[in-house]
Amino acid sequence: MxxxxxxxxxxxxxxxxxxxxxxxxxxxxxxxxxxxxxxxxxxxxxxxxxxxxxxxxxxxxxxxxxxxxxxxxxxxxxxxxxxxxxRARAGVILAAELGATSIGVGVTDLAGSVLAEHTEPADIAQGPESVLGRVEELFDELLDRVRADTADEDLAVWGVGIGLPGPVEFATGRPSAPPIMPGWDGYPVRDRLARRYDTPVWVDNEVNTMALGELRAGTARGHGDILYVKIGTGIGAGLVSGGTLHRGSQGCAGDIGHAAVSDEDEVVCRCGNTGCLEAHAGGAALARDGLAAAEEGRSPFLADVLAATGTVTAADVSRAAQSGDRVSVELLTRAGRLIGNLLATLVSFYNPALVIIGGGVSGAGDLLLAAVRETVYRRSLPLATRELRITRSELSDRAGLVGAAFMALDELFAAERLARWVGNGSPAGDPALVEVPLRAPVF
Structure with a gap:
């Protein structure tokens, strides 16, 4: 041999x-x-x-x-x-989570511990040149800070992990017809960052990185079968089966935001279809319906918000509900039931041990989570819910960032890739590592 x-x-x-x-x-x-x-x-x-x-x-x-x-x-x-x-400090990983309205970037050690991070508002619709240019600026700033803190100017970047808010073909690292990302379709995200940092780069849907973050460093540690659901501007899910992230054959598994939950055709989703879960229960939908309630005078609380700020957000609807605003309570409860109805089907079909609810809208008090739980337990098979837990994300808005780092780490330390670079002591300088085929999928 x-x-x-x-x-x-x-x-x-x-x-x-x-x-x-x-x-x-x-x-x-x-x-x-x-x-x-x-x-x-x-x-x-x-x-x-x-x-x-x-x-x-x-x-x-x-x-x-x-x-x-x-x-x-x-x-x-x-x-x-x-x-x-x-030796977790032998090198570093650059990680980023790009959402619809924000970007979070960080530098981690080789154990996935965050050494430096930064989050700021951003509009993914500005396109890849603008958004990735800013990500690179932040990477460079944080990397300089970590090198100064560790007094190691030569500290090498061993890999890069990126999460994007849309479908990604994992094999190529390119977005594929992302509904909320104009200008990103087919953009070579991996190739751009690999040239910039001369290191292996992996790109995935942000909800997959969130699920991975929870699996490796959050609520899902020790669990093999989980369903992570992000409820933010949009809605998506990450599936973990037998301790392994399930991406599907092209990488778009878990895109539940565009599953049909209504026959109504008045509301057109950002994907161009009607009746999508995201269009009726996502953060943008809550903001839209809250604005309508304010304009029509059905919610005094939201009407005051509109008069003061000129707009209504999903966070405003959440605050209004927590203050007892009847219309806002109804909006959050309806959203929770719609999400719960779809999750009930997934729970019966997939039989996870744990459902984790994350994303910005998940922090909307207990109303949304209670509605999701009640619906899932009522609509799913009794055997599927016998030991099922439905809980909030432990990592909250850091899940995607942490998961992006672990995505790169798990890929780097897969046996087939480790075997190629271990003799050199580091994978830095070998972007082509991403092309090394694996006999079995890693996390």
Whole structure:
């Protein structure tokens, strides 16, 4: 069985581990990265690898700077084993979540911990040149700050993860006919950022990155089957099955915002269709209906807001409902029931253990969440809801940012990709890593 594969392109020589060597190396690193195992004996017990193989892989990972020796661990009767630590500060990940009305960017270490971040209002409809140009400016500013804080001017960018508010073809990193993103269709987001930072880049729908953030660092830790639902300006869902993010064959799984929930044709969705869930229960819909209530004098609270600000937002509807405004209570309750009706079908079909509600509108007090819960439990199969929990996001508006970082990390440390770059000590400078095929999907 071969252990290495050597390829030459021009003046560059790449040594790639293959077969069981690559798998065992990724297994050992993954156990230490996750904190599952901290010593060589623990690695052996969890992996089933022999002592000699464990020692060889640990030595290799230590030599290339991914692991380091720590303090002595607890003894089980013999000599105390030396603990191992993952060198999370060996490099950094640039992560960004682009929403319809805001952008959040950050720099994380290799364990996904946020080292610096920034969020600001933005309009995704301004187009990719403007929006991505601003993202790059913020990346550079935060990267300079982290390098100054760590006194490491050469701290390398190991990867970039980006979440976009629309359908993304994951294999190419390009948006595909996104309803709220004029000018973005087919735009080479991955290629642009890869050229700028000379590192691997992964791009996905923002709701998928939110689901991944919750799975790896939030409410869903320890769960294998979850449904993450973002209720913001639009509505979308991220599906995790058996601990793995399910994107579907083209990457658009979970786009529930454009599922039909009404036969009414008065309201046209941003996608061009009528009857979409998003057009009746999303943040933009709440703002539209709240504005109408204010203009028609049905809501004194919202009428006062309109007079003072000239507009009504979904947040205003939420505040009005919490103040007892009857019309706003009805709007939020109706939205929750519409969302709950669709989720009830998904719960019976998919049978998740956990449904997480996130996004800006999810913070609209308890009314919306209560309406969602009541409808799901009433309309779903009893067996599907026997142990089902429906709860708010733990990471809130940071879920997408954190998830974008973990998307890049999980892809980088997949066995097939780790095997290609581990000999160089870093994936920086190898954007083509994204093209390395995987035998099985990662998170």
């Amino acid at each position: 071969g252990q290495v594969q050597v390829s030459r392109t021009g003046s560059t020589t790449t040594t790639t581990l293959v077969g069981e060597h690559a798998d065992s190396l990724a297994t050992v690193l993954g156990l230490v990265r996750s904190g599952t195992a901290r010593t060589r004996p623990e690695i052996g017990r969890h992996s089933g690898l022999g002592r000699t193989v464990v020692t060889q892989r640990v030595n290799q990972l230590t030599a290339c700077g991914l692991l380091e020796e720590g303090a002595l661990g607890p003894s089980s009767g013999g000599r105390a084993p030396r603990e191992l630590r993952f």
